[in-house]
Amino acid sequence: MSRSATPSRRTLLRGVTVTGAAVIGFDPSTRSWAVTDSDTTTDFDTTTDSAATTDTRFAGIPRLDGTLTMDDSALTAAAEDYGHMVHRRPAAVLRPGSVRDIVAMVRFCNQHRVPFAPRGQGHATSGQAQVEGGLVIETGPLAAIGPLGPGSTTVSVGAGAKWSDVVRATLVHGLTPPVFTDYIELSVGGTLSVGGLGGQAHRYGAQVDNVTALQVVTGAGELVRCSPYRRADLFRAVLAGLGQCAIIVEATLRLIPAPETVRHYTLTYDDLDTYVEDQRTLVEDGRFDYVAGQVQADAEGAFRVYVLEAAAYGPPVGPAPDDAALLSGLRPVPSGVEAADLGYFDFVNRLAPVIEALKQAGVWTHAHPWLNLLLPGDSAAALSGPVLENLDPADFGPGVIQLYPIRRDRLTTPLFRAPDDPVPYLFDVLGAVPPEDTATIDRVLRANRAAYDTAVAAGGTQYPVGSIPFTQEDWRVHFDSAWPCFAAAKRTYDPRNLLTPGQGVF
Numbered sequence: 001m002s003r004s005a006t007p008s009r010r011t012l013l014r015g016v017t018v019t020g021a022a023v024i025g026f027d028p029s030t031r032s033w034a035v036t037d038s039d040t041t042t043d044f045d046t047t048t049d050s051a052a053t054t055d056t057r058f059a060g061i062p063r064l065d066g067t068l069t070m071d072d073s074a075l076t077a078a079a080e081d082y083g084h085m086v087h088r089r090p091a092a093v094l095r096p097g098s099v100r101d102i103v104a105m106v107r108f109c110n111q112h113r114v115p116f117a118p119r120g121q122g123h124a125t126s127g128q129a130q131v132e133g134g135l136v137i138e139t140g141p142l143a144a145i146g147p148l149g150p151g152s153t154t155v156s157v158g159a160g161a162k163w164s165d166v167v168r169a170t171l172v173h174g175l176t177p178p179v180f181t182d183y184i185e186l187s188v189g190g191t192l193s194v195g196g197l198g199g200q201a202h203r204y205g206a207q208v209d210n211v212t213a214l215q216v217v218t219g220a221g222e223l224v225r226c227s228p229y230r231r232a233d234l235f236r237a238v239l240a241g242l243g244q245c246a247i248i249v250e251a252t253l254r255l256i257p258a259p260e261t262v263r264h265y266t267l268t269y270d271d272l273d274t275y276v277e278d279q280r281t282l283v284e285d286g287r288f289d290y291v292a293g294q295v296q297a298d299a300e301g302a303f304r305v306y307v308l309e310a311a312a313y314g315p316p317v318g319p320a321p322d323d324a325a326l327l328s329g330l331r332p333v334p335s336g337v338e339a340a341d342l343g344y345f346d347f348v349n350r351l352a353p354v355i356e357a358l359k360q361a362g363v364w365t366h367a368h369p370w371l372n373l374l375l376p377g378d379s380a381a382a383l384s385g386p387v388l389e390n391l392d393p394a395d396f397g398p399g400v401i402q403l404y405p406i407r408r409d410r411l412t413t414p415l416f417r418a419p420d421d422p423v424p425y426l427f428d429v430l431g432a433v434p435p436e437d438t439a440t441i442d443r444v445l446r447a448n449r450a451a452y453d454t455a456v457a458a459g460g461t462q463y464p465v466g467s468i469p470f471t472q473e474d475w476r477v478h479f480d481s482a483w484p485c486f487a488a489a490k491r492t493y494d495p496r497n498l499l500t501p502g503q504g505v506f
Helices: 072-078 099-112 163-171 188-192 232-238 272-285 323-327 344-348 352-360 377-390 438-457 472-493
Strands: 022-027 032-036 067-069 092-095 116-119 135-138 154-158 211-218 223-226 246-254 261-269 290-297 303-313 337-343 371-375 400-405 425-430
Touching: 072 092, 092 099, 099 116, 099 135, 099 211, 099 246, 154 163, 163 188, 163 344, 188 246, 211 232, 223 232, 232 246, 232 472, 261 272, 261 323, 261 344, 272 290, 272 303, 272 377, 272 400, 303 377, 303 400, 337 344, 371 377, 371 438, 377 400, 377 425, 377 438, 425 438
Parallel strands: 092 135, 116 135
Antiparallel strands: 022 032, 067 092, 154 246, 211 223, 211 246, 261 303, 261 337, 290 303, 290 400, 371 425, 400 425
């Protein structure tokens, strides 16, 4: 950055340009922001501990490069997320013009005991990035990518950059991040806070396993660079750490050579056990670069059509795909094998037309009471089968069910909790319910909790992007042996316990 990342005391107690109203301070007695009716800059100039306004209850708002807004539309948007079930309205929203803004406002929030949370694309499903009466920090403006060249093995990107923009930028140089979530319009900081899973994870691990360094603002307002070799405790506490210890502002991502084309196979099965066994074979022998799969409804509405997805990368990173060799030994329905050749970007972005159709149909604004689990591989069929059998299509609505394997030895991030099994399975029931249908939402949430309880009793875990009612004790169980180090990092880096309260972890 061109200016110091740590503002001086004089700078910290100056004014801020806001939209909708001019914020002139925070009233600790009423837990509210003080504003004027103008849209002008309020500029305070003091180097003492006295209040920055004539009302001594108010402390000065830091001078910012971006904006702090209390506009009703901004607060309403920040009280919403993709889940459309939880609504916690903040008092203000920060749209940072620099990392320095985040440092300044985090320190300000610590001074006044104001809770705060970062927000990327708002794709959480259960209020995880919301904060009642506090400050939401939008990371979208932190979207810089690069620079990088043909010989690069990493790229540094802002936390607000979307994965779609990252891959576009790296493909110019014949490079790509190794792992993508199926929906790539998510922010880098958002997915790194939970894990980041995709069909390449059996080969490369989760997205968090492919980060070489981070720049973060801790919950106490310290700007820190960390890596496996520098402030390693913080690095480990941030990746898959649910935003509890620090706000990611920049990540350095590993890159690999990108293919130009991909052969994408879909294989249909009518038997769950056979489907799961064939998937396991593929990730154990590594013949495909991408292995995933979905469960779909049959003509009678029962969820018993199993579609295995697999992809082989072509030149320049591999030979031209050989159908006979790649499909050898697999047991799909004989008529259920299809293959298509796609450009690499078209492959990683293949959900784009589906998402657009969902938005046009109004489904994007439905409630999304999602179930996201990681199941032990040896009981994946036994655990997922009853959930599928009991799933009411009317409750599920339009959505996707995923069931596919990952290799446990590729998962190296301590806070990414996965079953102690060589090949755990991701099981996602990603339904959509009209938001006014609260009875169905409540019924689905209860079913989610029951499915989780059954899974955890068998050694499963939650993949924490969904909507499973959780207590603080549940989180201790979830993090298990990693809990003591995680809790110690929370005490060190967010000592006032203000950061990302919506997760309900601490």
